[in-house]
Amino acid sequence: MAGKTAKKEPIDAADEIPALESLIGYNLKRAYVVVYEDYRATLGQDGFAPRVFSALALVVQFPNITQSAVARHLGIERSGLVAIVDELEKRKLILRTPVPGDRRVQALVPTEAGKAAFAQAQKDVTAHEDRLLSNLSDAEKQTLTRLLKKIRNAEGS
Amino acid sequence: MAGKTAKKEPIDAADEIPALESLIGYNLKRAYVVVYEDYRATLGQDGFAPRVFSALALVVQFPNITQSAVARHLGIERSGLVAIVDELEKRKLILRTPVPGDRRVQALVPTEAGKAAFAQAQKDVTAHEDRLLSNLSDAEKQTLTRLLKKIRNAEGS
DNA sequence: TATTGTTATACTCTATAACTATA
DNA sequence: TATAGTTATAGAGTATAACAATA
Numbered sequence: 001m002a003g004k005t006a007k008k009e010p011i012d013a014a015d016e017i018p019a020l021e022s023l024i025g026y027n028l029k030r031a032y033v034v035v036y037e038d039y040r041a042t043l044g045q046d047g048f049a050p051r052v053f054s055a056l057a058l059v060v061q062f063p064n065i066t067q068s069a070v071a072r073h074l075g076i077e078r079s080g081l082v083a084i085v086d087e088l089e090k091r092k093l094i095l096r097t098p099v100p101g102d103r104r105v106q107a108l109v110p111t112e113a114g115k116a117a118f119a120q121a122q123k124d125v126t127a128h129e130d131r132l133l134s135n136l137s138d139a140e141k142q143t144l145t146r147l148l149k150k151i152r153n154a155e156g157s
Numbered sequence: 158m159a160g161k162t163a164k165k166e167p168i169d170a171a172d173e174i175p176a177l178e179s180l181i182g183y184n185l186k187r188a189y190v191v192v193y194e195d196y197r198a199t200l201g202q203d204g205f206a207p208r209v210f211s212a213l214a215l216v217v218q219f220p221n222i223t224q225s226a227v228a229r230h231l232g233i234e235r236s237g238l239v240a241i242v243d244e245l246e247k248r249k250l251i252l253r254t255p256v257p258g259d260r261r262v263q264a265l266v267p268t269e270a271g272k273a274a275f276a277q278a279q280k281d282v283t284a285h286e287d288r289l290l291s292n293l294s295d296a297e298k299q300t301l302t303r304l305l306k307k308i309r310n311a312e313g314s
Numbered sequence: 315t316a317t318t319g320t321t322a323t324a325c326t327c328t329a330t331a332a333c334t335a336t337a
Numbered sequence: 338t339a340t341a342g343t344t345a346t347a348g349a350g351t352a353t354a355a356c357a358a359t360a
Contacts, residue, residue, distance in 0.1 A: 017230065019214040019279060024286055024298060025192045026211065027305035030232065032185040034312045039182055051350080054183065057176040068318060073174065075187065077352060082320060096319095104318040104359050122176060129181055135311050136304065141181060144304045147297055148184035154292050155191045208327080225341060234329060239343060253342095261336045261341045 024151075035132065042128035048121055051076070055084045056110070059094050060118045064107040066099075093117050181308075192289065199285035205278055208233070212241045213267070216251050217275045221264040223256075250274050 020026045039050065048056065051074065058070050067081040085108065088094045093114030096106040110118070133141060177183045196207065205213065208231065215227050224238040242265065245251045250271030253263040267275070290298060 017215065017218065019218060020211055021306075022302070023282065024290060024301065024305075025189075025196055025207065025282075027302050027309070028185065028189045028192055029207065031305040031308040032182070032189050033232065034309055035182045035185055038312075049349085050182070050186065054177055058174065061174065061176060066318075075190065076350095078317095078319070079321080079353080080351060085319095102318085102360075106319075125180065125182075132311055133181060133308065136307055140304055140307070143300060144181065145179070145184050147293065147301045147304075148181075148188040149178075150293055150297070151188040151290065152184070152191055154289055155195075206326085223341075233327095235342070236330080236344080237328060242342095259337075259341085263342075 038132045039128055043124055052084050052087060053121055056088055056118050059108045060110045060115055063109045066105045195289045196285055200281055209241050209244060210278055213245055213275050216265045217267045217272055220266045223262045
């Protein structure tokens with residue numbers, strides 16, 4: 001790319017901007033963009049957006065979970081769940097069901113199609129990460145995951 | 158945050174959603190949100206947005222860099238640079254200057270105020286990361302940075 | 315009073331496409 | 338034809354504030 005005849009600016013080499021390259025935030029963002037774009041390209045046009053995949057995962061793992069609980073788990077606002085649940089319900093992957101004893105809440109339960117769709121999506125996502133991150137060893141991936149969780153736990157400190 | 162009072166559902170514990178917690182992409186995003194929010198809170202209301210900080214860093218480090226080159230460095234589109242450069246120019250931190258020999262391009266040069274503002278912002282950002290990530294050792298931060306760069310280098314594979 | 319789900323709204327970040335002026 | 342900068346526009350993603358129903 002960008003084959004200039006007289007190349008005046010350094011381009012592409014990841015370590016030529018020390019002021020940025022030494023920042024965790026910068027590196028986190030750049031890495032996330034790479035993973036996100038590959039995720040989207042792999043799952044395709046009507047694949048689940050990351051939040052939708054995450055919400056479905058929770059509903060499958062914790063049947064009868066409420067929207068508020070999903071929001072808390074994912075660290076997003078209640079209001080954001082509505083569109084996500086609408087989409088999953090429209091695709092007949094989950095159902096909103098009344099909860100005896102508290103008529104404010106609606107429990108979310110996965111349909112059989114929802115469980116199957118999640119299983120397939122999980123396979124796709126795992127395959128995408130395995131392929132994209134094949135230059136990292138299993139040990140490196142474990143280390144990375146452990147360090148990322150440490151950052152999450154640093155919240156509020 | 159989210160200190161639950163009456164807990165009906167498992168909340169907060171980072172390892173209760175194995176389907177998500179084992180994914181690099183999920184952990185990247187969650188970690189990035191923590192760092193981003195602390196960055197914003199630290200830099201304050203009229204602090205630089207991350208992209209503006211990054212662009213200023215490039216202009217300070219490479220005076221006379223062009224907008225297109227900044228965009229390539231940061232992995233964003235040319236069109237996105239316009240608002241960023243507008244903001245930095247309005248705050249009199251950089252200047253668009255004509256380039257003899259090619260009247261299409263405008264070189265970006267930092268003003269003295271721009272260099273000073275960047276130096277201060279760099280201190281603020283470093284302090285924010287040092288404080289937020291104080292539960293990670295220097296060795297862990299180095300490892301994390303190395304692994305994040307590996308992901309970036311995995312792009313297109 | 316507090317909480318669940320909801321709507322309306324708006325803001326940030328970012329890309330695509332098309333334009334202009336140059337080259 | 339191709340490139341640099343620009344504009345207009347649109348689409349994610351996400352939050353805030355307010356509301357109705359219910360607790």
